[in-house]
Amino acid sequence: MGTPLVGTAVPRREDPRLLTGQGRFVDDIQVPHMLHAQFVRASVASGRITSLDLSAVREVPGVVAAFTAQDLDLKGITAGLHRPVEEYVPTEMPVLAGDRVRFVGEPLAIVIAENPYAAEDGIEAAKVTYDVFPPVLDEEAALADGAPLVHERAAHNTLLDVSLFATEGIDEIFTGAACTVRVESRTGRQNALPLETRGALAQWDAREEQLVVHTCTQIPHQVRTVMAGCLGLDERAVRVIVPDMGGGFGIKCVVGREEIAVGAAALRLRRPVKWIEDRKDALTASFLAREQHYSLRAAFDADGHILALDADVVCDMGAYSCYPFTVGIEPLMASSEMPGVYRLPAYRVRGRAITTNKAPTAPYRGVSRPQYVMAVERVFERAARELGLDPVEIRRRNVITDFPYRGVNNITYDPGSYRESLDLCEQVLRNEGWYDRQAEAAGQGRHLGIGYSCFSERTGYGTAAFAQRKMKVVPGFDLAEVRMDTTGALTVTTGTVSHGQSHETTMAQIAADELGLDLHKVKLHQGDTDRVAYGWGTFASRSIAIGGSAVRRAARLLGERLRVLAARLLDVPYEDTVLDQGNVRLREGPQRVVSFVELAEVAYLRADLLPVGIEPGLTATASFDTLSDGTFSNATHGVVVELHEGTGQVEILKYVCVEDCGVAINPTVVEGQCRGGIAQGIAGALYEQVTYDAQGDPECTGFMEYKVPTAAEIPDITILHLETPSLITETGAKGAGEGGTIGAPAAVLNAVNDALRPTGIELENTPIRPEQVQLALEQASYAHQGHEQHKEPA
Amino acid sequence: MNSATDQQLVTLTVNGTSREVVLDPRRTLADTLRHELGLTGTHLACEHGICGACTVLVDGRPARSCLMFAVQAEGRQVRTVESLGEGDQLGDLQQSFADHHGLQCGFCTPGFLMLAEGFLAQNPDADREEIREAVSSNLCRCTGYQTIVDAVEHCAAARRTQRTGRLPYEGNAQ
Numbered sequence: 001m002g003t004p005l006v007g008t009a010v011p012r013r014e015d016p017r018l019l020t021g022q023g024r025f026v027d028d029i030q031v032p033h034m035l036h037a038q039f040v041r042a043s044v045a046s047g048r049i050t051s052l053d054l055s056a057v058r059e060v061p062g063v064v065a066a067f068t069a070q071d072l073d074l075k076g077i078t079a080g081l082h083r084p085v086e087e088y089v090p091t092e093m094p095v096l097a098g099d100r101v102r103f104v105g106e107p108l109a110i111v112i113a114e115n116p117y118a119a120e121d122g123i124e125a126a127k128v129t130y131d132v133f134p135p136v137l138d139e140e141a142a143l144a145d146g147a148p149l150v151h152e153r154a155a156h157n158t159l160l161d162v163s164l165f166a167t168e169g170i171d172e173i174f175t176g177a178a179c180t181v182r183v184e185s186r187t188g189r190q191n192a193l194p195l196e197t198r199g200a201l202a203q204w205d206a207r208e209e210q211l212v213v214h215t216c217t218q219i220p221h222q223v224r225t226v227m228a229g230c231l232g233l234d235e236r237a238v239r240v241i242v243p244d245m246g247g248g249f250g251i252k253c254v255v256g257r258e259e260i261a262v263g264a265a266a267l268r269l270r271r272p273v274k275w276i277e278d279r280k281d282a283l284t285a286s287f288l289a290r291e292q293h294y295s296l297r298a299a300f301d302a303d304g305h306i307l308a309l310d311a312d313v314v315c316d317m318g319a320y321s322c323y324p325f326t327v328g329i330e331p332l333m334a335s336s337e338m339p340g341v342y343r344l345p346a347y348r349v350r351g352r353a354i355t356t357n358k359a360p361t362a363p364y365r366g367v368s369r370p371q372y373v374m375a376v377e378r379v380f381e382r383a384a385r386e387l388g389l390d391p392v393e394i395r396r397r398n399v400i401t402d403f404p405y406r407g408v409n410n411i412t413y414d415p416g417s418y419r420e421s422l423d424l425c426e427q428v429l430r431n432e433g434w435y436d437r438q439a440e441a442a443g444q445g446r447h448l449g450i451g452y453s454c455f456s457e458r459t460g461y462g463t464a465a466f467a468q469r470k471m472k473v474v475p476g477f478d479l480a481e482v483r484m485d486t487t488g489a490l491t492v493t494t495g496t497v498s499h500g501q502s503h504e505t506t507m508a509q510i511a512a513d514e515l516g517l518d519l520h521k522v523k524l525h526q527g528d529t530d531r532v533a534y535g536w537g538t539f540a541s542r543s544i545a546i547g548g549s550a551v552r553r554a555a556r557l558l559g560e561r562l563r564v565l566a567a568r569l570l571d572v573p574y575e576d577t578v579l580d581q582g583n584v585r586l587r588e589g590p591q592r593v594v595s596f597v598e599l600a601e602v603a604y605l606r607a608d609l610l611p612v613g614i615e616p617g618l619t620a621t622a623s624f625d626t627l628s629d630g631t632f633s634n635a636t637h638g639v640v641v642e643l644h645e646g647t648g649q650v651e652i653l654k655y656v657c658v659e660d661c662g663v664a665i666n667p668t669v670v671e672g673q674c675r676g677g678i679a680q681g682i683a684g685a686l687y688e689q690v691t692y693d694a695q696g697d698p699e700c701t702g703f704m705e706y707k708v709p710t711a712a713e714i715p716d717i718t719i720l721h722l723e724t725p726s727l728i729t730e731t732g733a734k735g736a737g738e739g740g741t742i743g744a745p746a747a748v749l750n751a752v753n754d755a756l757r758p759t760g761i762e763l764e765n766t767p768i769r770p771e772q773v774q775l776a777l778e779q780a781s782y783a784h785q786g787h788e789q790h791k792e793p794a
Numbered sequence: 795m796n797s798a799t800d801q802q803l804v805t806l807t808v809n810g811t812s813r814e815v816v817l818d819p820r821r822t823l824a825d826t827l828r829h830e831l832g833l834t835g836t837h838l839a840c841e842h843g844i845c846g847a848c849t850v851l852v853d854g855r856p857a858r859s860c861l862m863f864a865v866q867a868e869g870r871q872v873r874t875v876e877s878l879g880e881g882d883q884l885g886d887l888q889q890s891f892a893d894h895h896g897l898q899c900g901f902c903t904p905g906f907l908m909l910a911e912g913f914l915a916q917n918p919d920a921d922r923e924e925i926r927e928a929v930s931s932n933l934c935r936c937t938g939y940q941t942i943v944d945a946v947e948h949c950a951a952a953r954r955t956q957r958t959g960r961l962p963y964e965g966n967a968q
Contacts, residue, residue, distance in 0.1 A: 018900030019888040021835015021875040028834035195839045195901045246901025279840040500899030675938035703844035710930035711939035
């Protein structure tokens with residue numbers, strides 16, 4: 001056999017086209033007679049449309065058509081959970097708002113013009129009047145008695161309210177505990193912000209009797225389902241194709257209403273219609289994420305062992321439920337994963353999704369894990385202080401070390417390196433002298449802090465795990481097909497969709513290894529509902545764990561077919577054959593060899609030579625799913641920060657990530673995913689926040705207001721790998737896409753608080769604002785004696 | 795669309811080739827490159843001059859093509875990502891990006907390539923910190939920037955070696 005490709009940092013096969021400008025993103029596609037769409041959007045956060053006049057729009061030069069909700073008369077998008085009405089209130093998101101308006105930016109009409117400039121002229125000519133209602137803009141207002149209702153059926157503006165776990169006797173544990181700590185942790189609303197905004201190009205193909213939609217989505221088959229449903233078409237009459245995609249990070253794993261409207265317009269006009277979201281709409285009117293509030297209470301014994309955790313989680317999901325995940329995605333994720341890497345005997349949790357007059361939310365890289373990890377890590381930091389323990393030591397005493405471990409959350413964790421990653425991360429910072437430098441700095445009146453976060457990340461959720469969420473449509477499995485042609489080259493199709501994760505390289509590595517093929521003989525197809533039988537797409541770090549396992553199985557099946565055929569042709573027992581570098585040969589004595597090309601020739605071109613009972617062709621399909629609770633990647637992040645007096649600036653001096661995603665198919669790709677994720681985590685910790693004014697107008701309409709960190713803010717990051725193979729995937733790989741984002745906010749916040757330790761002030765919320773840090777440092781300068789209170793400057 | 799009389803004939807020199815286009819004066823250089831000339835390597839991600847995805851070289855200097863009208867580029871030399879490399883052969887800067895995993899989704903990549911190409915032409919001896927500062931003009935959402943800085947730094951070192959015959963110094967990337 002040749003050198004294995006899995007585990008090797010082979011160069012990315014995506015790179016040449018992307019580096020030469022030959023990538024093909026949605027907006028790169030031009031077709032004859034193409035029209036361009038933009039949307040008239042609501043300018044009030046809450047209200048009823050009293051008139052929507054598009055007559056002037058239709059007079060604008062270049063405008064071809066303009067449609068309101070009434071004109072298109074489409075079914076809305078409803079995402080559901082199988083939960084009783086006391087727990088879950090389903091909401092419909094209309095494709096275009098026809099009556100009630102629930103956030104600034106909600107689409108009211110689609111304007112179609114000969115070019116994008118005219119489409120923008122067109123939307124400015126729309127005349128809309130409203131009955132304006134008082135908006136509900138935050139958790140407190142939403143839950144207040146007598147609050148205006150965002151959705152009439154949702155009392156207290158609560159769309160989901162569940163208590164998934166409540167260990168009996170938990171209150172007694174708190175009563176008898178040596179130490180009890182409380183944490184109130186809030187995280188700011190963020191935008192996942194792929195550089196490529198959303199977009200779609202829809203055209204009717206009369207020959208195929210199909211609406212062909214090119215769109216940048218992480219879930220093409222689910223877009224097809226919703227598109228067909230809203231338009232009243234058979235699913236086969238919709239083909240969704242995903243070209244190159246400029247990032248997604250979760251915001252593109254839900255179905256947007258705009259692409260449906262574009263499809264409807266193309267169907268009506270029988271002309272191709274393209275919509276490319278502009279940055280303002282992407283920041284204000286697409287899907288947002290992350291705004292959560294954790295109220296945690298935890299009990300510890302005198303040695304620092306956690307005894308009980310009582311949690312209340314409130315997630316501000318904005319105006320609508322996203323399809324297919326619903327508003328349940330964040331509170332259910334937080335509730336079921338909360339204890340994370342720690343041995344926890346008793347657990348009680350309430351999780352709520354509330355609705356407000358802000359843009360709706362979608363999953364964003366990490367989904368609730370960045371937030372719950374931050375809150376739980378604060379619990380351990382707080383307990384360490386109370387009990388006089390070292391922050392690393394208290395973690396060491398509590399992390400799960402025996403696997404498989406059955407958690408209080410009814411999850412069985414597959415093996416990981418929780419303790420080892422923590423030890424190694426601390427060791428790196430000690431060996432590099434950061435603790436000495438911290439002591440030195442303190443002597444000079446400088447403020448260095450060291451912070452950690454430990455977490456595991458459930459990835460590779462199978463159908464069973466998603467079914468526990470009680471979604472009406474349940475993701476989980478994935479499919480793959482491999483097809484060998486007469487030249488012995490292999491085409492692999494997968495139901496997952498790469499948007500930066502290098503699937504064309506890593507999936508090919510898996511297939512090529514399984515068959516003993518050269519990498520250049522393998523080509524991946526993805527993101528086309530007509531070429532891929534079915535797929536659940538790419539989210540929840542599932543692509544390699546689930547999709548890659550399906551690819552490996554399909555390749556294995558094809559390998560078996562090749563061996564069966566060769567064995568019959570060579571007249572030897574099947575067991576005596578083995579795949580080897582593009583050939584089937586005898587296990588013993590390599591003198592009898594038949595190449596894949598020869599076998600493919602027989603399978604296709606000389607079927608007359610096929611042994612009786614063997615079918616022509618060389619294809620194999622396979623699915624992969626898991627009945628277990630999924631794979632658990634894990635990591636420890638360690639950060640050193642310096643706080644700058646006078647500006648309150650937080651500077652990251654050192655960042656170490658010790659990660660374990662099982663078998664790394666391509667270590668370079670894994671590192672890239674880690675670094676990118678950490679950058680987004682740092683962004684959430686220190687910079688990015690979507691804000692609204694008192695009327696519900698978005699305040700971040702461009703990159704001047706929404707502060708995305710640049711190369712000047714994101715430090716170089718040291719990444720070390722541990723490898724605990726998953727027991728449940730075909731490759732031993734676990735998900736690697738989200739971990740960086742999960743670990744960073746907690747580690748950065750802990751480091752800042754470590755630096756603030758002499759002030760007695762602990763911050764609990766993100767993004768950490770310079771003025772908070774500045775205020776804390778100023779308070780310290782006149783309160784040298786050391787305060788005991790744990791309060792946060794406003 | 796404005797009436798045909800508002801349209802202008804503009805001659806642009808892009809990647810060394812002179813091209814005539816008839817366009818609306820308000821048409822940006824970015825849109826003109828992408829949609830009139832079919833050079834779709836130049837990308838748009840914010841259209842207000844912050845993200846730098848649309849960076850091209852105008853008379854050798856990096857410029858935001860979303861902030862320029864095409865008519866302003868008349869008589870000037872415009873270079874886009876399509877000018878890097880020769881045929882199927884990647885240019886040294888492109889190869890360095892591939893070698894250092896300086897791209898993931900690849901959407902911001904043409905902008906970073908043109909930014910770096912222009913920057914290194916003006917500052918061939920830039921050190922890592924200067925490169926990092928230059929790179930901070932553009933946004934990337936995938937890489938965390940480190941590998942982009944690595945790629946530019948190693949390309950600069952290799953070019954210096956070629957110029958002076960000295961061995962490239964080792965960067966401080968791990």
